[in-house]
Amino acid sequence: MRNKFLGTGEKGYHPLRKFKVILSGLRFSMIDFSVSYKLVLSVLVIVPSLFLHQWVDSSIIILATVMMLTAEMFNTVVEAMCDYMQSDYDPKIGMIKDVAAAATGIAIFAWIVILVVEVYELFYKA
């Protein structure tokens, strides 16, 4: 797609190509075990919550899962870009990666708390 600021790239709007790019990105992300197993865990809770018609609970778990997955993917991007630009040891790269990892850690922590609370609410308390 055309870059408005740099004036580079192809002109026009190509939704199908955008969709292909999204699928390609998802495929690259899902082969990462640390992402895929978390998605499987979420699905294992989301599906029964939908069957139980717990719409608010399902929405909360979906939101927490999306937040965690987005953070994981951006962390992968930051790590890959850092390694591409500087594969040797560099304390600045270390700091950049640590901040990205901390952001991901916060998202994972919130996802775990929500998943544990929802599993308790849906399967033990009910």
Ligand SMILES: Nc1ncnc2c1ncn2[C@@H]1O[C@H](COP(=O)(O)OP(=O)(O)OP(=O)(O)O)[C@@H](O)[C@H]1O
């Ligand atoms: N080039 C580097 N220079 C300095 N420190 C680095 C460098 N690469 C990695 N580190 C340090 O190692 C930590 C882990 O980075 P790494 O890229 O190995 O992530 P990872 O352990 O593979 O994470 P994930 O499991 O999310 O893929 C970073 O947070 C950083 O502190």
